[in-house]
Ligand SMILES: Nc1ncnc2c1ncn2[C@@H]1O[C@H](COP(=O)(O)OP(=O)(O)OP(=O)(O)O)[C@@H](O)[C@H]1O
């Protein structure tokens with residue numbers, strides 16, 4: 001077990017080192033996320049903006065588009081110069097590659113959220129302090145499931161060589177249940193001031209578990225050098 | 226069903242034991258891409274410790290065969306076993322015994338030479354990976370560029386680093402797809418010396434090459450592929466370069 005963990009961290013640390021050096025992904029994703037929040041904020045106008053409902057929905061849009069870019073970029077690193085074949089030759093399980101990539105994607109999405117969320121708070125006058133822990137719990141639940149399928153589809157799409165936008169087209173529909181559950185929970189939490197329901201959170205965690213297990217199993221089958 | 230013959234009762238000599246479990250055993254190996262058969266019914270044994278050169282025209286199927294042997298993509302038909310273990314569901318331990326130099330360098334361009342080698346060394350659980358990486362860089366003449374990022378390397382330098390990556394874990398079976406492509410004369414010599422050393426260590430080497438004479442000098446055995454089939458299979462010392470060239474041209 002410790003061996004597997006060490007291998008996963010090795011794969012993921014390599015990704016983050018590459019990202020820290022080039023700052024390619026995060027730079028692009030942060031600009032995109034901020035633009036989405038600002039443009040939608042201005043577009044919706046002051047009335048809608050104040051409701052707090054709009055804020056969570058707009059944030060989700062930013063996370064989704066930013067996330068898909070993260071998935072694409074972290075997989076592109078492996079596609080360049082056949083590096084993925086080097087990983088596939090190594091004496092590690094395919095699941096290690098999947099888990100390593102997933103962690104890299106989650107780390108990037110976390111960084112994205114840390115940049116974009118404060119912008120939304122300012123832009124929408126969104127009162128996060130009403131339920132900060134609930135917000136984090138719902139977001140974390142949403143991110144894990146979304147990144148789980150995103151990591152899988154990024155690997156599948158990049159081996160078909162028809163890139164550019166295709167990933168979003170396949171990932172968004174599949175992640176719809178997650179988005180619906182988490183935005184509904186957010187709206188209740190911030191709009192109507194209901195406490196964070198155990199039922200909602202359980203549903204979210206169940207979705208995450210299903211997405212994680214299925215993606216992990218399928219990853220081995222679709223991975224091609 | 227166990228058939229006991231007179232032969233199997235007599236004890237095996239060392240030489241016979243090595244041929245008993247070849248490093249690579251192919252039986253009717255065939256591979257299809259879409260509707261086209263790229264490898265057709267290849268049956269070969271590569272004894273442990275041997276040095277084999279695969280020759281053939283462009284598109285003959287050399288790289289496809291090496292990819293199949295490396296278990297990167299499965300054969301459509303036929304059986305493949307490596308060191309006596311079936312390649313259908315290879316264990317990590319079996320993968321650890323393999324090294325591959327491919328058409329693509331399999332390196333991260335944003336990492337430095339040493340970071341790349343240490344990363345792959347750790348994946349293979351190489352002991353003292355930094356030390357080993359420096360040694361390998363020394364061997365391929367890149368010690369002074371250890372800290373440079375790979376994207377700043379010339380093509381030949383990338384190729385040499387890719388060879389160092391493949392040899393980091395001292396593989397028992399090296400699959401080298403045109404390892405000399407893009408190398409200058411001193412590098413060709415350095416790399417052939419590395420391969421000869423590996424072979425002298427009892428490791429198995431399979432390389433593909435377009436230089437017939439060089440292959441006959443380096444390897445013990447030359448196999449010519451043509452349109453996915455084995456055209457000829459000879460001991461290098463018995464082979465005539467002109468004749469082999471004619472077979473390659475087809
Ligand atoms: N991924 C692929 N999809 C479809 N066809 C492929 C693929 N890879 C190889 N082929 C086909 O398989 C055949 C053999 O290709 P391969 O790369 O093995 O040849 P090769 O002997 O290595 O040639 P070269 O000397 O040019 O390296 C070619 O006809 C090629 O078009």
Ligand SMILES: [Mg+2]
Nearest residue numbers: 287288289402
């Ligand atoms: Mg080739």
